[in-house]
Amino acid sequence: MxxxxxxxxxxxxxxxxxxxxxxxxxxxxxxxxxxxxxxxxxxxxxxxxxxxxxxxxxxxxxxxxxxxxxxMPSHHSPALLSTTELGLVAERVELSSVSYWNGRVLGETRMRTETGASIVAVLRRAEAIPSPTPDFRLAGGDTLIVIGTREGVETAAAILGRE
Structure with a gap:
């Protein structure tokens, strides 16, 4: 079997x-x-x-x-950066359908300026959108991949959670 x-x-x-x-x-x-x-x-x-x-x-x-x-002791590759060793974290943040940002463009969030964190990808249904541009239109149900310091990512999640 x-x-x-x-x-x-x-x-x-x-x-x-x-x-x-x-x-x-x-x-x-x-x-x-x-x-x-x-x-x-x-x-x-x-x-x-x-x-x-x-x-x-x-x-x-x-x-x-x-x-x-x-x-899994062999999971480390010298070619990969360990974000925790660098003081960075990556987190998935889901955008609610009632979010203030639903239908707005990514640049309006001023995410990098306000938090120092970056949205490096958006997962929408079965599609992954890497490196979304400032004119990318957000939608309820999107999952945003945010990377930055723990504090920056938490602040980003709070901003993105705004209704």
């Missing part, structure tokens, strides 16, 4: 971060909540009741990095 790709889904948690759910080939449920502060919560669920949490561990960003290194 061929083993397919793991089934993983993501759910935005407004004001918290993103939850990633994985069902293993043994039908066990795991979840990781990627908190906006860089921390992670790793949870596993009972085999006989996938809705009942069996274990939950809150990890700092550094502890989460250590777990990644333990699980």
């Amino acid at each position: 061929a083993v397919g790709a793991p089934r993983i889904s993501s759910t935005p948690l407004p004001g918290i971060g993103v939850r990633y759910d994985l069902t293993t080939r043994e039908h066990r449920r795991l979840s990781v909540v990627a908190h906006r502060d860089g921390g992670r919560t790793l949870s596993s669920y009972h085999e006989d009741d996938p809705d009942e949490c069996a274990m939950s561990v809150r990890l700092t960003a550094k502890e989460a990095e250590a777990v990644i290194d333990a699980l």
Whole structure:
């Protein structure tokens, strides 16, 4: 029997971060909540009741990095920049359909000027738009990929959350 790709889904948690759910080939449920502060919560669920949490561990960003290194020690490539080592973070920010910015152009947000953070891509339905220009028109449901300092990204998320 061929083993397919793991089934993983993501759910935005407004004001918290993103939850990633994985069902293993043994039908066990795991979840990781990627908190906006860089921390992670790793949870596993009972085999006989996938809705009942069996274990939950809150990890700092550094502890989460250590777990990644333990699980996949060859994941680092000298050609890739580690944003955490540089003091940068990347985050997905979903634009609400009732957002003030729905239908407005990206340049109006003055994102880089106001926060120092950059919107490096927009995910819209099944399409990825890299390096959107200032005249790019935002739409409710867009997921914006924002990179910058933790403070800058949090400020950007607050600006983009304006209704």
